[in-house]
Amino acid sequence: MGVKLYYTTVTASREVKSQQSEIIRFLEGKNIPFELIDISVGGAVREEMREKAGKPSAAPPQIFNGDEYCGDHSMFSDAVEANAVEQFLKIA
Template identity: 45%
Template sequence: MPVKVFYSSASGSMETKKRQERLFSVLTSKNIPFEPVDICQNLEERDLMREKAGNSAALAPQICNGDVYCGDFVAFEEAIEMGQLEKFLRI
């Protein structure tokens, strides 16, 4: 099952856009299959993302593997720095 990345195609935040690009770039460069889920196209997906994150105000990007919540962008970056990306993504 591919990693699911909840993202926002209509974010007005440059930082959010950069974070999403970085996340997609890393996953692509490491040949890690992922499914991008645009929370702007479907509010049910946004609600699902927030439910999985356990935070009713969570913002994209958020990462899951199946039904298991992996973390947000900050946790993703920390996993890369620690050399534990696969463990973080549960793959």
């Protein structure tokens, strides 16, 4: 198991770039090990992310613990505000 962040290196959206950077900075700052999975390498990876999330239109960033869906950026931000990131990431 472990925290996985599905993200993209190919996007024109400043919002997506900002959201991804925010999550990465937080995880690194808290020394939480995580794996980056770039969906821009192929459609199969994007479809895998969407299937695991249970959302056909899911867009990065999406966060998982192993294959268990944790949430998207909005849900992550809510967990940060509530000081409940460990529970959100299912590592507590």
